[in-house]
Amino acid sequence: MAAIVLIAVGALALLVAVLLGALVEMYRDMRQLRDAVGILDRPLVVELGSVEGTSPSEHGLPHALDSAQSALILFLSERCMTCRSIAAGLGRPLPHGLWVVVEASSADGAEAFLDAYNLRAVSQDGRVLVDVDGVIAARLGLNMSPVGFRVEDGRITSATTVPSSRYLVSILPEPLRLRSVS
Amino acid sequence: MFLATAAAVAMAAVLLHAAVEKARDPGSLAATIRALGAPEAAARPAAFAVTFAELVVALAILFRPDATATQAAVVALAAVFAVAGLIALRSDEPIRCSCFGSGGRFLGKPQLIAFVAWLAGAAILRAGISAAPPLESGAVLFAATSIALASVRAVAVWKARAAARADRRTAQETYQWLPSY
Numbered sequence: 001m002a003a004i005v006l007i008a009v010g011a012l013a014l015l016v017a018v019l020l021g022a023l024v025e026m027y028r029d030m031r032q033l034r035d036a037v038g039i040l041d042r043p044l045v046v047e048l049g050s051v052e053g054t055s056p057s058e059h060g061l062p063h064a065l066d067s068a069q070s071a072l073i074l075f076l077s078e079r080c081m082t083c084r085s086i087a088a089g090l091g092r093p094l095p096h097g098l099w100v101v102v103e104a105s106s107a108d109g110a111e112a113f114l115d116a117y118n119l120r121a122v123s124q125d126g127r128v129l130v131d132v133d134g135v136i137a138a139r140l141g142l143n144m145s146p147v148g149f150r151v152e153d154g155r156i157t158s159a160t161t162v163p164s165s166r167y168l169v170s171i172l173p174e175p176l177r178l179r180s181v182s
Numbered sequence: 183m184f185l186a187t188a189a190a191v192a193m194a195a196v197l198l199h200a201a202v203e204k205a206r207d208p209g210s211l212a213a214t215i216r217a218l219g220a221p222e223a224a225a226r227p228a229a230f231a232v233t234f235a236e237l238v239v240a241l242a243i244l245f246r247p248d249a250t251a252t253q254a255a256v257v258a259l260a261a262v263f264a265v266a267g268l269i270a271l272r273s274d275e276p277i278r279c280s281c282f283g284s285g286g287r288f289l290g291k292p293q294l295i296a297f298v299a300w301l302a303g304a305a306i307l308r309a310g311i312s313a314a315p316p317l318e319s320g321a322v323l324f325a326a327t328s329i330a331l332a333s334v335r336a337v338a339v340w341k342a343r344a345a346a347r348a349d350r351r352t353a354q355e356t357y358q359w360l361p362s363y
Binding site: 007041167 | 202205206207317327329334335339346
């Protein structure tokens with residue numbers, strides 16, 4: 001009797017393995033479909049024009065960025081829904097090398113944005129800025145969001161749209177570490 | 183005895199895994215068999231036969247590892263795989279293995295090397311197991327092997343689910359962004 005039960009258990013486990021395999025296949029299909037419709041991490045390169053190679057402070061950004069070896073300046077707008085999703089998903093404290101500029105039409109709007117996504121608490125070290133009326137964005141010629149500007153050795157080198165939190169994580173600068181010693 | 187039991191479980195696990203994956207996607211094995219030169223009409227039945235043979239040999243290894251027929255079946259199955267590898271090596275184009283379902287590596291040297299391993303496994307069974315084990319012990323090994331295979335699959339599903347969830351959130355964010363650009 002015990003043997004029959006065990007054989008039945010084994011047969012059912014095999015059936016479960018087949019079904020789980022089918023489930024994995026279905027997840028893969030779903031990913032392909034998402035990729036095919038273009039709603040999966042599809043960033044667009046933003047042409048920098050004359051902004052390329054300039055220092056961030058020239059556009060009203062903090063002077064600390066001029067000496068940053070590697071940084072990412074993320075522009076979020078209070079009017080953009082993806083910006084809100086990304087703001088909600090930002091790590092606390094902010095990831096290494098990430099600076100956030102919140103564009104808002106008014107000081108009150110900016111305050112509301114900071115409060116809504118608990119950014120005030122992470123802005124103590126000055127890496128969360130408020131750009132009332134889009135003054136900084138206007139100097140950069142920026143008319144879309146969310147956008148990330150890459151800073152290398154104190155110079156703006158490139159920019160891309162940031163379509164998702166996951167893409168943002170993938171482009172964050174790597175923190176500098178000491179090499180391991182044995 | 184322990185070595186022989188371990189070898190039996192390992193061989194059965196590989197064959198069961200292969201059979202389960204092929205059962206899930208019989209089309210890919212049929213395509214491989216066609217690529218090896220089998221007629222169109224025979225490819226599907228042959229794919230079914232190979233899958234069924236793997237399942238039967240796996241069960242035979244677990245329940246009657248002492249039987250000469252079991253050991254001969256292991257060698258015969260491995261020989262079929264090795265011949266497939268040889269044909270693939272002589273072919274102008276690489277042929278997908280479909281050993282564990284769709285995708286995977288190409289047929290060729292691995293099947294020839296595996297043939298030696300299967301021969302060694304059969305030899306270990308021959309030398310290490312002289313009497314038929316009780317039905318209960320075979321059933322325990324079968325259940326344990328099947329549960330282990332299902333558990334490995336469950337881990338894969340869990341990872342795929344996590345990735346799909348991240349994709350969904352990304353898609354939501356991107357979808358919100360797209361019309362505004």
